[in-house]
Amino acid sequence: MDQDKAEALAEFLSVSVDEVEPMPYGDVFEAGGGEYEVLTDSEADEKARAYILDSLWAFNTDFIMDHLAKPVTGRAYDALEASIKHAQGAMCEDANELIATLIGDNINEFIDDAISADGRGHFLTTYDGEENEQGEYFIYRVN
16 A cells, blocks of 8 residues: 555545555555545646546547647538537447547647646546646646
8 A cells, every 4th residue: 555645545534544454456545435546746647648548439529620730621620520510429439539649739738738627637537537736746636
């Protein structure tokens, strides 16, 4: 168990560190009736990036269109937008590679803009989408 992370979670929840139990996976702890992932800033960035790359297909089509590697205008824009929407609906996760190709070298800007728009918590916890800071750690309720 990472004692520093356990202590940060205990302080965040206002419980004794003895009440914080490590889970058998990742940096997840059980405490106060919930499960929490406790990460450093760089760990949270890395996990959010990985999540975004795995879920490109689920992003708003307008957001994808704003980050294309090559600008598209006019009728080509409308056709490409319709094609992306169709691929998202028909292929779901399998559309990731297609969307990654369309974004190309703009992928880092895409990721930064996604995090800026929604916050890392949106990508790291489906429980409440919240990111909580405690000292040098970031805490996400995951269950």
